[in-house]
Amino acid sequence: MFALITVGIFCVMAVVLLLIRKAHIASVRNLKETFGRIPDEEHDMKRVSSYHVHAIQADEETSFLDSTTWGDLSMDSVYQRINACHCSIGDEYLYHVLHDVHTPQSTLESRYLLKEWLSTDEVSRLRLQKILVGIGKRPGNGLGAFIFYPFTKRLGNDWIYVVLAMSPLVACALLSLSIQISMGILICSVCLNILVSVNKTSSLESELESLRYFSSLVHGAKMINREFASRLNEMCESGTLGDDLEISLAPFRRMRGVLPGSMNPFAAEVEVPFLVLKAVFLMDLIRYNRTVGLMIAHNQELQMLYKIIGELDMAVSSASFCASIPWYCKPHFDEENFIVIENGYHPLVSNPVPNSVVLKNDSILTGSNASGKSTFIKMIAVNHILAQSLFICCAKEYSLGRAFVISSMALRDNIEIGESYFMAEIRSLRRIMDECKKQRCVCFIDEILRGTNTPERIAASTAVLRVLHKTQSMCLVASHDIELTEILDEIYDNYHFIEHFEKDEVVFDYLLKKGPSKTRNAIRLLEYMGFDEQVVIDAREMLGEK
Incomplete structure (x- = not known):
């Protein structure tokens, strides 16, 4: 009988180990297969942005991309x-x-080194990913x-909880004096x-859920x-x-001992008697x-720990992204x-048409509807952000001057506050002009002041663009x-996009050309x-065409 039980135990253990091994192999296979593929996970952007919201409130000196520019460039989709x-x-x-295009170059170089390491060392990458x-x-x-x-x-008056936690022990200590008084105090406490x-x-x-996750963070950081x-x-x-990881971990190395068992995601479920015991002593x-208190006393280490884990996970993501794009x-x-x-190309465009250009001056891009003007300036804007945040660009070569990125593109009426489209345009342009006075920027404007009549639009646009030209x-x-x-x-260089018609079909090549546009296609469309x-016919006659 003992032999059968022993054999049974070994069989169960073998099955468990086999299942664990199988799960491990499946996990590694999944990590290998998904690396370099387009991510399909949908994210709750409000929750994802929570750290950023706190960070910008705590750092009022740094200029982060504003919500207008982020929305104009569809940065949620880029993210x-x-x-x-x-x-x-x-x-x-x-x-x-x-959101941060002011990252020091030394940090950017480190990000690139991490990305390249994880791109080439699959064994290390898989271990880190796990x-x-x-x-x-x-x-x-x-x-x-x-x-x-x-x-x-932090809970206020924390000494109260210590006193309350000691009260059952005090009651037990009073047993030798008076059982009735002791039991009364014990029951009440x-x-x-x-x-x-x-x-x-x-x-x-x-808050407890947050600390449970922090426990997971500390455990992973130690590994x-x-x-x-x-x-x-x-x-x-x-x-x-x-070394920075070691320093940031040091104050929290005993975290699993500090946190209650229910906060430890690697522990088994706590049995009911222990839950009651923890409640009695307010553990x-x-x-x-x-x-x-530990987080308060070692806040710099806490911030460093979070950033290091974020940098490592982001490096894996950057490596996967680079493996999923043409170049x-x-x-x-x-x-x-x-x-x-x-x-250069836009990372969100499938089968993109790459463009090459040297821009040394302010520029106006003209062209027919749907010819590629907006996509081109968004391509530059997005690559400027990627260059100054992740230190990568969707291009074969990309040179730029460090500059803040700001745009005015996808504006709309705001019915809730009674603001017209034109007022929204003026407000958006004013913020660009104000920012250009404070720091060097790259400004991207799509269809400037299109919310008003043509004569005033030309006059006002000319005045605004002249002012922007005088800045750095x-x-x-x-x-x-x-x-x-x-x-x-x-004072402005000119570039354009062009189209041609083939058997009643409009064909765009999406290639940037020097000089202003000489064609129109609205009536032809x-x-x-x-x-x-x-x-x-009427439209052509009004333009003097036949």
Whole structure:
């Protein structure tokens, strides 16, 4: 009988080990197959942005991309296209980094080194990915509030919880004096403590969940430090990334001992008797306060730890993104605010037509409807952001001067506040002019002041563009107004896109050409789309055409 039981135990263990091995192989296969593919995960952008919201409130000196520019350039979609992160920290940190075009070049160089390492060393990448997957995804984990405003998370009068926790022990100590008094105090203290524990832990449910996730972060960081500390130093311009991880981890190394068992995602479920015991002695509340106190006392290390894990997950994502696109390059920064592009393309465009250009001056882009003007300036804007945040560009060569990115494109009426389209345009242009006075920018404007009549639009647009030309910024404008190319010819360079018709079909080559546009296609498109012949004839007669 004993032999049969022994054999049975070994069989069960063998099956369990086989299943674990099978799951491991499947996990590794999935990581290999998804690397270099277009991500298909949908993200809740409100939750993803939580860290960024706290970060910009805490850092009022840095200029981050504003919501108008972010929306104009469809940066949510660009973010989704790039994001192949494996934990929520990477998701949130990538979103924040894409808003920051003032990142020091040393940091950018380190990001590129990390990306290249993970692109070429599959074994190390898979080991790192498994650890990051272990940290897990918990959208809206709330860690940002603990990082930037830990004082607001601490329970007030924490000494009260210590006194209440000691009261059952005091009651037991009084047994030798009076059993009745001792039992009365014990019953009251136990009931009171359970009531306080249940009430407080219920109100702290989201905060406790945040600390559970922080426990996962610490556990994963320790594994990364153990496996990659020396290698991380090599992958950093300063040579201290691994050392920085060790320093940031030091105050939190005993975190699993500090946090209650229910906060430890790697522990088994706590049995009911232990839950009652924890409630009686207010263990969750006392340890919660100790943990928050640790975050307050070592806030710099906490921020560093979060950023390092974010950088590593973001590096995996960048490597995967680069493997999924036709080509990419490491940008070159110039002192002058010039733009030199060889075979640049927009990362969101399928089968893109690459363009090459050298821009050393403010420029106006003209061309027919749907010819590619807007996509071209968005291509430059997005690549400027990628260059100054991730240190990669969707081009074979890309040179630029460091500059803030700001745009005015996809405007609309705001019915809720009673603001017309034209007022929204004026407000948007004013913010560009104000920003250009404060720092060097690259401005992207699509169809300037199209919300008003033609004579005033030409006059006002000319005045605005002349003012922008006098700043240290570069201005790229897409417009249908040929008049602007003539009026501003001496101070703005001109480029255009063109189309041709083949058997009643409009064909665009989407290639940038020098000089202003000389063609129009609006009336031809009316004819192509089947409008009445008389409509087309009348339109042509008004233009003096036959």
